Amino acid sequence: AQSVTQPDIHITVSEGASLELRCNYSYGATPYLFWYVQSPGQGLQLLLKYFSGDTLVQGIKGFEAEFKRSQSSFNLRKPSVHWSDAAEYFCAVGAGVNAGKSTFGDGTTLTVKP
Amino acid sequence: KAGVTQTPRYLIKTRGQQVTLSCSPISGHRSVSWYQQTPGQGLQFLFEYFSETQRNKGNFPGRFSGRQFSNSRSEMNVSTLELGDSALYLCASKLGDLSNSPLHFGNGTRLTVT
Numbered sequence: 117a118q119s120v121t122q123p124d125i126h127i128t129v130s131e132g133a134s135l136e137l138r139c140n141y142s143y144g145a146t147p148y149l150f151w152y153v154q155s156p157g158q159g160l161q162l163l164l165k166y167f168s169g170d171t172l173v174q175g176i177k178g179f180e181a182e183f184k185r186s187q188s189s190f191n192l193r194k195p196s197v198h199w200s201d202a203a204e205y206f207c208a209v210g211a212g213v214n215a216g217k218s219t220f221g222d223g224t225t226l227t228v229k230p
Numbered sequence: 231k232a233g234v235t236q237t238p239r240y241l242i243k244t245r246g247q248q249v250t251l252s253c254s255p256i257s258g259h260r261s262v263s264w265y266q267q268t269p270g271q272g273l274q275f276l277f278e279y280f281s282e283t284q285r286n287k288g289n290f291p292g293r294f295s296g297r298q299f300s301n302s303r304s305e306m307n308v309s310t311l312e313l314g315d316s317a318l319y320l321c322a323s324k325l326g327d328l329s330n331s332p333l334h335f336g337n338g339t340r341l342t343v344t
Contacts, residue, residue: 148330159335167330217286220273
């Protein structure tokens with residue numbers, strides 16, 4: 117069965133500092149990986165996705181993520197965090213005919229200090 | 231193009247009652263999935279519909295049901311409401327049957343059971 121682990125429940129960074137959110141997955145084949153962001157009271161918005169090819173993928177809002185098969189990881193990064201990035205971030209894995217049944221991590225809440 | 235629309239945004243119900251939530255997917259999207267989000271359990275998959283057929287189902291009791299209409303709009307129903315059903319219910323649509331298609335989420339329906 118597929119699973120996703122986000123080890124950090126809560127992360128606090130200063131505005132302008134770099135950010136890395138961790139995600140580890142378990143999946144028997146090549147995974148399709150996603151990062152979503154959720155602001156309070158809102159649904160989830162896709163930041164970026166990985167299917168194959170280049171292991172470094174670029175997303176919206178200046179985010180990027182790197183797929184490392186050997187470490188079963190798909191960490192999200194941003195070089196300089198803005199106050200508006202404060203939100204909850206979810207890593208998800210979904211593939212094949214069950215792609216609609218994506219498995220999500222428990223999320224990481226990001227707080228940005230002024 | 232309009233996004234995923236969920237109605238109503240907020241609902242307050244009493245234990246034992248039943249409730250119906252509605253979801254209109256993005257135009258052209260044939261897959262609709264439902265998720266329950268709670269602080270304790272995170273995002274839990276309920277079910278997915280594709281072309282009016284339930285394609286996947288999560289581990290929820292039979293009190294949770296859904297359906298999809300020919301125009302891809304979907305409804306989910308919860309009967310005999312329990313306090314633990316209080317949650318944010320998110321609907322997500324996906325383009326076609328492609329496993330690499332990301333989910334597009336609505337803003338959710340916040341259900342409170344008293």
